[in-house]
Amino acid sequence: MSSSVTVTTWYLEQTSAADLVPAAAPADGRVPRVERAEIPSPEFSRFLYTAVGGDVTWTDRLDWPYARWREFLERPGVETWVAYDGGTPAGYIELEAQEDGVVEIVYFGLIPSFRGRRIGGHLLSLGTARAWDxxxxxxxxxxxxxxxxxxxxxDGPYALDNYRRRGFRLYDTRTAEEPGTPPPGPWPGAF
Structure with missing residues (x-):
């Protein structure tokens, strides 16, 4: 018999571009470069997904075949923005625009070794500004x-606070029981 875990999900929104509160620059002055991945690449997107979400149990896309990744990434209004620190990918934000003027931040996060460096606030600020545009x-x-x-x-312990500091407001909270599964890691046995 597998154990279950109680998971709380928070839904947040901005309804005006004026809601965005940009993050301060990192204290050390090293502002990461953020660049759009303009060429849809299932390999790169899957790398980002597993590297960022491997320790926080992102599993919903692990079974996506190559063709599904490509189909999603080639949709009009889907964009992936990547933060680089010293030339190394540090994290990403994935945006998906719908026809009705709503943009979802589908995925956002940092690779574990880049967390705690104030990169997340910077990336979320730039990604949210792009969502408004x-x-x-x-x-x-x-x-x-x-x-x-x-x-x-x-998700990471600072995720909810980061969204709130960027001006997102809570509009719904849900709690559910989910099967207890170990984090998949970016590759089998990584965590």
């Missing part, structure tokens, strides 16, 4: 009127 730039998509994200108690 995203939908109207793609043919057939209305200008952005709302940006939303969800995080849960399995």
């Amino acid at each position: 995203l939908a109207g730039r793609w043919p057939g998509l209305a200008p952005t009127r709302r940006v939303w994200v969800h995080t849960c108690s399995k």
Whole structure:
């Protein structure tokens, strides 16, 4: 019999670009470079997904075949922005615009060895600003009127606070029992 775990999920939103409160620059002055991954690459996106989410139980895309990754990444309004620290990928934010002017921050996070360096606030600030500018730039998509994200108690300990500090407001909270599964790691046996 497998054990279960209680997971709380928080849903947050911004309803105006003016809601965004940008993060202060890192204290050491080293501002990471943030760049859009302009060429859809299932290999790179899967790397980011497993490297960032491996220790916090991101599992919903682990069984996606190559074709599904490519199909998702090639959709109009899907963008991946990557933070680099010293030339090394440190984390990413994935945006998905819908036709109705709503943009979801689908995934956001840092590779574990880059957490605690104030990179997350910087990346989230730039990614959210891009979300506000995203939908109207793609043919057939209305200008952005709302940006939303969800995080849960399995995510990193600073995730919820980071969203709130960037001006996101809580609009829903849900609690559910989920099967207890060990973190998958970026590769089998990593954690």
